[in-house]
Amino acid sequence: AQTVTQSQPEMSVQEAETVTLSCTYDTSESDYYLFWYKQPPSRQMILVIRQEAYKQQNATENRFSVNFQKAAKSFSLKISDSQLGDAAMYFCAYLVGGNTPLVFGKGTRLSVIA
């Protein structure tokens, strides 16, 4: 079974600094998708960024970028110029195609210090 591991239950960052959240996954598949979701205190799940495994280029969305290391099965999220609104739970998720559903990690709670 595929598993997703987020080894940092909690992290903190100073406002305007950069922080990296770690995610590793276990799979025997060669083609799959990876996601980072953000869950602020409102509880709404918000897609932050996605990465297709067949793409070598790391995905970027404004201040959010990933470091995708396929051989190491690692998918870290970097948040640059951290803002107070970035404080949230962040979930890493993995998906193989077909009918299979997303598999989530247990999450990392990020605090942003003013």
Add this chain to the structure above:
Amino acid sequence: DAGITQSPRHKVTETGTPVTLRCHQTENHRYMYWYRQDPGHGLRLIHYSYGVKDTDKGEVSDGYSVSRSKTEDFLLTLESATSSQTSVYFCAISDRTSGNYEQYFGPGTRLTVT
């Protein structure tokens, strides 16, 4: 934002009573999912549907049943609620056409079983 609603948004019920949660979408997406979120566990899949009347079990399906009689509605039923089913329940949808594998989430339902 994807058109996903969940009802009720909050519910308190007693042990042993049946409970049905409803997920409604206006996106005409084929796939629908029910997750539960508990501290320290992230999001865990309960059941999912890949079409009308096509459903499958997830990681934590014991004590839950689902039904999908039309594309827009996916019902989650707790036949006899237990205190261990106190949780926040999320519905999600996805389309999966043209390589679009993102899942979009509803606002969640907080269920308390006393």
